[in-house]
Structures are given as structure tokens and as C-alpha cells.
Amino acid sequence: MAQLAVTIAGRVYRLACDEGEEARLGDLAQLVDAKIEGMRQRFGEIGDQRLSIMAAITLADEWAEANNRARELEAELSRLKSGPAGGVPGRDEWADRIAVSLGEAALRIERVAQDLNAAGRE
Structure with missing residues (x-):
């Protein structure tokens, strides 16, 4: 395992x-x-703990919105894949690239969530 010192809100954490x-x-x-x-x-100086909780909730909200958007895009992609081609050249290649991008985005979101969970336990 690697170790890293980071500074958050003026405090150093290993x-x-x-x-x-x-x-x-x-x-x-x-x-x-x-x-x-x-x-x-x-909001000014309202206490480190309160600021940390507010920041955590804001980050969780942003993650949830990104996750919901990824699901919506995946559903739209599925709909487009199952529908008629409609004469759109390269549609399948385009859809495959989007699917790969969405999968990568979902993995990044998962990693962020895991890291945030791990950071919260330390």
C-alpha cells in the first residue's frame, strides 16, 4: 500500500x-x-465539522446526479440500439463508442464513491 499526505481544510491527513x-x-x-x-x-466560519458535512453532502448530491444521468443515457442508448436504424450511417459504431464511454464514466463514479467512503472512515 502506498501512503500519501493530503491537506484538507488546512489539516494534513495521511x-x-x-x-x-x-x-x-x-x-x-x-x-x-x-x-x-x-x-x-x-457561509463563513461555521465550524470545520459542519463545513465538512455540508461539502460531503454536496459531493454526494453531485455524484447521485451524475449517476442518474449515466443511467438515463444508458437507457437512451438501449432505446436507440433497439429502435430502427432510420438510415443513420455509422449509428452502431457511434452507439458502441457511447456505451464504452458510459461504462468508463460509471467505473469512475464507482471509484469516486469508494474513495469518498474510504476517506470518510479514516
Whole structure:
């Protein structure tokens, strides 16, 4: 396991992650830090714990919206694949590329959720 020190809301946290995931974890920590800082600028000094909870809920909401949108796009893709081609050249190739992109997006969303869950336990 690799170890990484990240700074969130002015505090340094040592986190463990899989080898090669350090940059990604660092990026996620910066995202959390930016959310907390944005909340601090918007609401002022209302307490670190409260700011952290508000940032976590905001990130969870953004994740849920992205996840819902991915599901909607997958349903639309399925509908397009099952419908008539309608004379659209390259439709199947286009649909396959979208399916791959959606699958990759879903995996990234899953990883973000796992990382957020893991960060919340530490």
C-alpha cells in the first residue's frame, strides 16, 4: 500500500491507497478541499465539522446526479440500439463508442464513491 499526505481544510491527513493511485487520491483530496473552501467562503466560519458535512453532502448530491444521468443515457442508448436504424450511417459504431464511454464514466463514479467512503472512515 502506498501512503500519501493530503491537506484538507488546512489539516494534513495521511492516507493509504493502492500503488499507483496516489495522484488520483491527491486529486480527490483537492476536490474535497475545494468544496470545503467554497463552503467556507459562502457561509463563513461555521465550524470545520459542519463545513465538512455540508461539502460531503454536496459531493454526494453531485455524484447521485451524475449517476442518474449515466443511467438515463444508458437507457437512451438501449432505446436507440433497439429502435430502427432510420438510415443513420455509422449509428452502431457511434452507439458502441457511447456505451464504452458510459461504462468508463460509471467505473469512475464507482471509484469516486469508494474513495469518498474510504476517506470518510479514516
